[in-house]
Amino acid sequence: MRIVRNFVMRTLKRRSKVQPSAFVHVSSHIAKDLVAEEYVFVGKNCEIGPQVRLxxxxxxxxxxxxxxxxxxxxxxNVPIQFSGRPAQSETVIGRDVWIGRNAIIMRGLIIGDGAIVGAGSVVTRNVPAREVWAGVPARKLRDRFMDPADEAAHRAMVAGPILEPRFAQPQT
Known part of the structure; x- marks a missing residue:
C-alpha cells in the first residue's frame, strides 16, 4: 500500500527526488524539489520549503x-512585502536525524547525522552530528551517545548499506 501511495505522490506531485521507501504525509506542504533519501518519514502538517535535503x-x-x-x-525605503527575496541556501538534514513535533528549523542550516532536535525547538544554528538540542533558541543539551564505541557504531551504520526495515520488539 505504501509503495502504491508513494508512486502516486512521486508521479502526480512531481517529487522525483523522493525515494519510494520514504513517507511524506499528504497533509504536509512540501516544495517540489525536496530530496528525501531512503526510509525518510515526514509527519502530518509539516512545512518544508525549497532546497531541502533529508x-x-x-x-x-x-x-x-x-x-x-x-x-x-x-x-x-521599501516595505518588506515588496522587497523581494534573497538567494536561497540549501538546508541539509543528515541521516538518522529525529526532529520533534512543532520544531522550526531555519533554512540554510546543516543538521548532522544522528542529531536529535526536541519538540517545539527553534533551530537557528547548525547542529553537529550526534548531539541532542532543544529550546528556543535551540542549544546543545548533551551528546546522543556517551560511549565512544556506540558513536563509532552509529557512524558505521549511517555510512553503510541501506538497512532492511524491521519492527522494533517491545521492551520488557
Whole structure:
C-alpha cells in the first residue's frame, strides 16, 4: 500500500527526488524539489520549503517547519512585502536525524547525522552530528551517545548499506 501511495505522490506531485521507501504525509506542504533519501518519514502538517535535503532514516514529527530566508528586510525605503527575496541556501538534514513535533528549523542550516532536535525547538544554528538540542533558541543539551564505541557504531551504520526495515520488539 505504501509503495502504491508513494508512486502516486512521486508521479502526480512531481517529487522525483523522493525515494519510494520514504513517507511524506499528504497533509504536509512540501516544495517540489525536496530530496528525501531512503526510509525518510515526514509527519502530518509539516512545512518544508525549497532546497531541502533529508538523509536516510530521518524522521520529522508532525508540524515540523523548515522555513526562512523569505524576504529582504534591510532597505528602510521599501516595505518588506515588496522587497523581494534573497538567494536561497540549501538546508541539509543528515541521516538518522529525529526532529520533534512543532520544531522550526531555519533554512540554510546543516543538521548532522544522528542529531536529535526536541519538540517545539527553534533551530537557528547548525547542529553537529550526534548531539541532542532543544529550546528556543535551540542549544546543545548533551551528546546522543556517551560511549565512544556506540558513536563509532552509529557512524558505521549511517555510512553503510541501506538497512532492511524491521519492527522494533517491545521492551520488557
Amino acid at each position: 538523509g536516510r532514516y530521518t524522521m520529522l514529527a508532525s508540524a515540523v517547519s523548515i522555513i526562512g530566508q523569505d524576504h529582504v528586510h534591510s532597505d528602510p
